[in-house]
Amino acid sequence: MTRVKFCGFRREEDVRLAVRLGVDYLGLNFVPGTPRCISPARARGLVEAAHDEARRSGSPPVRLVGVFGPMDRKTVEGIVQQCGLDLVQMHLGRAFTNAPSMARLPVPAILALRCRPGEEPPGLEQVEGVYAHLLDGYHPTSLGGTGLRADWALASRLARTGRLILAGGLSAANVAQAIGEVHPYAVDVASGVEQAPGIKDEEQMALFVHAVRSADRES
Secondary structure (H helix, E strand, O other), X not given: OOEEEEEOOOOXXXXXXXXXXXOOEEEEEOOOOOOOEOOHHHHHHHHHHHHHHHHHHOOOOOEEEEEEOOOOHHHHHHHHHHHOOOEEEEEOOOXXXXXXXHHHOOOOEEEEEOOOOOOOOOOHHHOOOEEEEEEOOOOOOXXXXXOOOOOHHHHHHHHOXXXXXXXXXXXXXXXXXXXXXXXXXXXXXXHHHEEEOOEEOHHHHHHHHHHHHHHHHHO
C-alpha cells in the first residue's frame, strides 16, 4: 500500500480532516522564511489536534513529521521534543555535510534529495540512519514545496533500492500515474491540495487520497 504524506499544515481543521481521510504522515514546516513555516508552539497544538482527532474518530494513528533545513542538531532535537514529533525531514541542500548527524537524532530521519533533472544524488551510501529518501522537484534556490515535478525516472530507480517518498508537483490528477511509473513507498503533496500556501482544500485532499487508494487497488 502506498503511504500518503500531506505537508505544510497551518490550520487545525486541515489537520483533523487529513486524519479522518487516513493520511499516514503529516508534515509541519520549520524552515524560516518559507510560506508554510510555523512556530514550535503552534506546531504543538496541531500535533495535539491530530492525536485527538484520531482518538475521537477512530482513525488509524498518524505520524507527525518536522520539516527542517540546515540547522543545528540540538535545535532540531529541542523542537522534536517540544512538539512531540515522530520523524524529521531534513532538507540539507546539495551537499549532505550535516547528514551523518541524522543517525544521532532521537527520531527517524527522512533525507530530502535536491537533484537536477537527470542527475544522480551523490554520496547517499555515506549517510547513516535514514528512514527514507524524499525526492522533490528541483529548484535552484528553494529547498522544496515549490510544486515543481520531480524526475520520475530517477525516482523509479531510487524506489528499487529502498524507501522512496515521491514529492513535487503531485495532485489528484497525476498521482495514480506517478504510482504506476515510480512505485514509491509514499507520495507527498503540499501545493497540490491547497488553496494557498498552508491553506488546504478539502475537496482536493479527499480526491488525492481516493486517487492513491484507487491506484493501489488497480496495481
